[in-house]
Amino acid sequence: KAGVTQTPRYLIKTRGQQVTLSCSPISGHRSVSWYQQTPGQGLQFLFEYFSETQRNKGNFPGRFSGRQFSNSRSEMNVSTLELGDSALYLCASNTGTAEQGYTFGSGTRLTVV
Amino acid sequence: EDQVTQSPEALRLQEGESSSLNCSYTVSGLRGLFWYRQDPGKGPEFLFTLYSAGEEKEKERLKATLTKKESFLHITAPKPEDSATYLCAVQAASGGSYIPTFGRGTSLIVHP
Numbered sequence: 001k002a003g004v005t006q007t008p009r010y011l012i013k014t015r016g017q018q019v020t021l022s023c024s025p026i027s028g029h030r031s032v033s034w035y036q037q038t039p040g041q042g043l044q045f046l047f048e049y050f051s052e053t054q055r056n057k058g059n060f061p062g063r064f065s066g067r068q069f070s071n072s073r074s075e076m077n078v079s080t081l082e083l084g085d086s087a088l089y090l091c092a093s094n095t096g097t098a099e100q101g102y103t104f105g106s107g108t109r110l111t112v113v
Numbered sequence: 114e115d116q117v118t119q120s121p122e123a124l125r126l127q128e129g130e131s132s133s134l135n136c137s138y139t140v141s142g143l144r145g146l147f148w149y150r151q152d153p154g155k156g157p158e159f160l161f162t163l164y165s166a167g168e169e170k171e172k173e174r175l176k177a178t179l180t181k182k183e184s185f186l187h188i189t190a191p192k193p194e195d196s197a198t199y200l201c202a203v204q205a206a207s208g209g210s211y212i213p214t215f216g217r218g219t220s221l222i223v224h225p
Contacts (some may be wrong), residue, residue: 036133043215058114090156101147104156
């Protein structure tokens with residue numbers, strides 16, 4: 001079956017701009033989580049959506065937001081980009097219970113200049 | 114606050130040289146401990162879930178074990194294709210949020 005698909009794979013943005021990243025989960029997976037990965041901080045949880053509702057949220061500023069559509073596809077948006085937002089953004093899906101492990105996408109590499 | 118510490122940060126092995134990676138954790142009641150493998154430029158790939166002390170799981174050259182305070186990922190006779198970053202994550206049983214907390218990972222390089 002198809003895996004988790006993230007688009008775009010690479011993105012270069014200028015400070016102050018905004019960006020939208022997309023994630024298509026595995027068919028049948030209703031939970032979608034977003035993570036930020038940097039060399040200094042590792043994997044940091046952003047938020048989780050389940051059935052179009054934000055179920056959990058990490059400790060990130062309000063510039064980071066997301067949403068989930070009825071087909072479980074999810075988007076995350078970062079407004080007023082800062083240099084420190086440069087990172088690999090990973091999307092992960094599962095059936096809704098984390099015990100089964102997450103299936104991650106290959107990520108979107110965002111560079112803010 | 115849940116904490117996960119992985120050691121060593123980096124490990125270089127010769128092909129065939131067995132070793133272990135460590136994951137120490139502090140959590141208010143363990144619901145599950147997860148191991149992932151991450152190759153450069155890719156997302157983490159799920160390997161194992163361990164639920165209780167004494168549990169062991171194996172996959173090819175990898176064996177994961179769990180105690181009440183730590184988990185080990187044993188790599189037997191590694192090959193160069195085992196080179197990757199290995200991530201450990203814990204999920205707490207209490208507190209409502211079951212979002213896993215990840216460690217920083219161990220970067221493994223296996224030389225031929």
